[in-house]
Amino acid sequence: MECCLSYFGFQIDESMNKLLPSDVEDDSLPYAYSPSFPAEKLQTIIEAREKGNQAFEQGDCKTAILEYTKGLDCFDNAKEYIIQNETPGTANEHSPIIILTLLLSNRAAALLKTNAFDKALYDARGIIKYRPDWVKGYFRKGEALFGLRIFQASLEAYKNALALYHIRVEGISKLLRKLPHIKAYAHELDIDSIIAANPEMNPSDFVPTNTGYEITLPIAKDLNSPAWIPDKHIRQIETRIKFLHTPGHTRGSQCILVNEKRLFTGDTLFIGTCGRVDFPDSCKCSMFNSLQSTLAHLDPDVVVYPGHMYGGEFTTIGRERVEGFLRAMDEEQFVNMV
Numbered sequence: 001m002e003c004c005l006s007y008f009g010f011q012i013d014e015s016m017n018k019l020l021p022s023d024v025e026d027d028s029l030p031y032a033y034s035p036s037f038p039a040e041k042l043q044t045i046i047e048a049r050e051k052g053n054q055a056f057e058q059g060d061c062k063t064a065i066l067e068y069t070k071g072l073d074c075f076d077n078a079k080e081y082i083i084q085n086e087t088p089g090t091a092n093e094h095s096p097i098i099i100l101t102l103l104l105s106n107r108a109a110a111l112l113k114t115n116a117f118d119k120a121l122y123d124a125r126g127i128i129k130y131r132p133d134w135v136k137g138y139f140r141k142g143e144a145l146f147g148l149r150i151f152q153a154s155l156e157a158y159k160n161a162l163a164l165y166h167i168r169v170e171g172i173s174k175l176l177r178k179l180p181h182i183k184a185y186a187h188e189l190d191i192d193s194i195i196a197a198n199p200e201m202n203p204s205d206f207v208p209t210n211t212g213y214e215i216t217l218p219i220a221k222d223l224n225s226p227a228w229i230p231d232k233h234i235r236q237i238e239t240r241i242k243f244l245h246t247p248g249h250t251r252g253s254q255c256i257l258v259n260e261k262r263l264f265t266g267d268t269l270f271i272g273t274c275g276r277v278d279f280p281d282s283c284k285c286s287m288f289n290s291l292q293s294t295l296a297h298l299d300p301d302v303v304v305y306p307g308h309m310y311g312g313e314f315t316t317i318g319r320e321r322v323e324g325f326l327r328a329m330d331e332e333q334f335v336n337m338v
Contacts, residue, residue: 035096035130041074045099048074052106057273057310059337061110068107075100101127101134108140109278117147135164139280158280165193165280173198176205183207185215187245190252193281209254211245246294248287249275255295263304263317269295271304271311274325277338288334296326 037045052067075096108123121144127137142157172184172194184201186194188208195201217239242257249267253275256264267275268290277284300318320326325334 035075035100037074037096045071045074045103049099049103049106052103052110053308054310056106056110056113057270057308059273061113064110065107065114068103068110071103072100072107097130101131101137105136105140108144109276112140112143112147112278115147117144120144121148133164135161135280138164139278143278161280173200176201185209185243187243187252187254189247190250193250209243211243213243215241217241244294246290248277248283248290250279250281251283251286253290257298257302260299261302263295263298263302264307265295265304266307269304269320269325270306270308271315271320272324273310274338275307284335284338285331287338288331291325291334292329296321 048067048071052064052071055061055063055067104123104126108120108127111117111120111123120140124137124140124144127134127140131137138157138161142154142161145151145154145157176182176184177200184194184205185207186209188210191203191206191208194206195203240259242260244255244257246253246255246265246268253266253268255266255268258264268287269275274287274291276282277287295317298317300316300321302317304315304317304320305313306315315324317326325337329337
């Protein structure tokens with residue numbers, strides 16, 4: 001695929017992407033400054049990233065690359081801007097370093113899909129330069145090197161990624177500190193990774209939810225009635241919540257089925273597509289089985305609420321059986337699609 005990519009205000013000549021064995025492991029890049037951008041460009045960057053994400057989820061990688069590049073083009077090295085430079089490793093979630101490396105990671109993923117492995121490797125090196133403690137840079141590097149058939153270096157990059165991998169659930173530790181009487185429900189295969197990413201948490205904060213785990217919540221129909229009124233004074237309904245183990249995005253990914261009628265699918269099933277399977281803990285074959293053997297067999301009238309609104313807020317199992325990734329296909333077809 002011919003695609004002219006700009007990197008932080010200057011064009012990369014094709015010759016810069018020609019790899020020699022001696023420079024495969026060199027993550028030092030010709031970046032002359034730490035990332036920054038004008039404050040008024042923030043909305044442009046956010047919109048470009050969102051459009052890129054939507055295009056990527058829909059399989060339109062060419063558009064995704066162009067949108068991510070629009071966001072990256074907003075970065076420069078002007079000192080007077082409100083959003084200032086930072087030292088790698090000290091950034092917060094709103095910082096130019098975080099925004100920049102997210103764009104690079106997403107663009108690298110799209111480039112990998114188009115077999116532009118050399119350009120994806122360049123983006124991966126940029127991620128590692130600015131966020132050496134982030135798993136995505138090493139994982140993208142491993143994927144790019146694998147595509148270039150530089151297998152030993154690819155293996156080392158994968159090992160670095162696995163050493164850094166953990167599951168970050170934003171806000172969960174703050175919520176549990178605020179409401180110490182509640183527990184976090186998570187599949188046992190993900191609990192260790194969540195704790196690794198949230199070291200202030202411990203196993204006692206969790207309720208392990210394996211396949212078929214159910215809880216029942218009594219909810220008063222008269223929501224204005226004080227909770228202490230005896231049951232005989234209010235009519236009650238029950239909300240039944242069933243946890244369905246749907247590995248693929250992570251080993252412990254789950255969907256939540258409410259009263260057999262509503263399904264919250266997180267990062268497993270989206271409208272017309274499925275969640276990403278390009279993380280170190282992901283598995284394409286597991287995702288295929290989760291979709292085809294678990295979700296596709298639910299009642300077609302079940303309403304689906306995905307974790308991201310790519311293409312809309314909700315869908316149904318029946319619709320996804322016809323138009324989405326619940327339609328009949330074999331594993332080879334699925335693996336080639338994702």
